[in-house]
Amino acid sequence: MKHVVIVGGGFAGINVAKSLGNMKEVRVTLIDRNNYHLFQPLLYQVAMAALNGGEISYPLRKMLSKYRNITIYKGSVENVDLQNRKVQTDFGEISYDYLVLACGAKHHYFGHNEWENFAPGLKTIGQASEIRRRVMEAYEQAERTQDPTDQKKLLTFVIVGGGPTGVELAGSIGEMSRYYLSKYYKHIDPKQTRIFVVHSGKRILNTFSPELSSNAARALEKLGVQIWTSSRVSCIDRNGVQIGNERIEAATVLWAAGVRSCSIGKTIGFDTDSAGRISVTETLSVTGHPEVFCGGDQARFERADGEPLAGLASVALQEGKAIGNNILRDIAGKPQKPFSYRDKGQMATVGKNYAIVEKGRLKLHGLLAWFIWLLVHIYFLSGFKHRFFVLLQWGWSYFTFGHAARIVNREWRFYPEQVDTVKEEGDAEQQKPKSNGDDNLFQIDGETFHSFGRR
Ligand SMILES: Cc1cc2nc3c(=O)[nH]c(=O)nc-3n(C[C@H](O)[C@H](O)[C@H](O)COP(=O)(O)OP(=O)(O)OC[C@H]3O[C@@H](n4cnc5c(N)ncnc54)[C@H](O)[C@@H]3O)c2cc1C
Secondary structure, X not given: OEXXXXXXXXXXXXXXXXXXXXXXXXXXXXXXXXXXXXXXHHHHHHHOOOOOHHHOEEEHHHHOOOOOOEEEEEOOEEEEEOOOOEEEEOOEEEEOOEEEEOOOEEEOOOOOHHHHHOOOOOOOHHHHHHHHHHHHHHHHHHHHOOOHHHHHHHOEEEEEOOOHHHHHHHHHHHHHHHHHHHHOOOOOOHHHOEEEEEOOOOOOOOOOOHHHHHHXXXXXXXXXXXXXXXXXXXXXXXXXXXXXXEEEEOOEEEEOOOEEEOOHHHHHOXXXXXXXXXXXXXXXXXXXXXXXXXXXXXXXXXXXXXXEOOOOHHHHHHHHHHHHHHHHHHHOOOOOOOOOOOOOOEEEEOOOOOEEEEEOOEEEEEHHHHHHHHHHHHHHOOOXXXXXXXXXXXXXXXXXXXXXXXXXXXXXXXXXXXXXXXXXXXXXXXXXXXOOOOOOEEEEOOEEEEOOEEO
């Protein structure tokens, strides 16, 4: 039996695993930092308090439980010893015959990682919860303050990036403030909320046709969103953003401007592009390493015109299946099949009854497009129970304009966190945080911080 190690249980990783599940030729080990598969396309619904994290994530063990040949480990892969065919994890080394890298992507702050403190991105459940906390806190603080300048700043939201994620966030804040929150506050009028989308390109949603992109822009403007195109953010701090000579004072800034592949490709020493993606051959193996495959957001697979495939769930899913099949063909001594992507089109939503859908020459916008968006997302969500409850919840909030999950998480402990005092070699005494199982929390001088800012 050949041993296949898969790193990452996202769309690419689980589809490799499913293709190899219960195949007698292989045993499979899947390693992921999380014990669940996350349906990222609905993350903004968690950030905007429409869904809870558990409704868009599915335990990997349950998902793959019918495959007897698959072992799952929760852990992080830190490097790969290509010569001895071993992955180095935070819980030890694991040998492999075939390795699949499917680690996905993370935010790219274009050399300004310090901006993450002031402008969280949306890639994980932790980040979605933090965005929700910041948005809800802004309204709570605006209700308390008497100062009109502070109030204006608290009711101003800036979203950096006008791709699908930025548009979805802006549309949801616009809709929530106009149709829902306005009922619940006494001292502020949430309808006065100002929302800016700051986009460096000439038009938002620039992977769509110009016609659909301007339709979406008009739909956003109806929700009170101001779109600044050809505008590049030069600085972000706790009080807002700087765009050239212009300044927007805002208590909440969200980042939806750029992603780059996980850094492990570079750590291993593979050939990567400027976005950190590993270059792969037409069969999705890594150039010069036929036993190592890479798929999803981490891979750079070039189309015939030399352009890489976009970071989409449908790309990751199809690449995952193709990698699984190519591993089986390789074991059987058959030639591997070149990968060819079947274009499934693209879609983006603005609020709860407007979307744009584009597939080839088909271009739709409005309510019908939104229903297609809804059906596709429900269809691809894992697990019948999830589909049923999410549909139920959406149906409920559609008719009631409700955002059921407006809970703002706070620190869970009653007592201050204990801090270990450790002595580093040759160093003065240093305070080190005691691990509490939540990687997002750390302490400095007795105060608990979240990785996005002070609690
Ligand atoms: C907010 C948002 C909205 C989106 N909307 C859409 C949409 O509408 N339509 C669409 O097609 N696509 C959408 N996408 C893109 C889509 O979600 C991604 O293209 C897809 O998830 C990529 O799949 P993947 O398997 O490559 O990576 P991921 O799904 O990101 O999975 C990577 C996995 O690897 C794990 N991992 C990472 N590093 C390590 C490590 N070192 N060790 C162990 N495990 C590790 C992670 O925990 C994760 O589970 C959206 C993405 C986001 C963030």
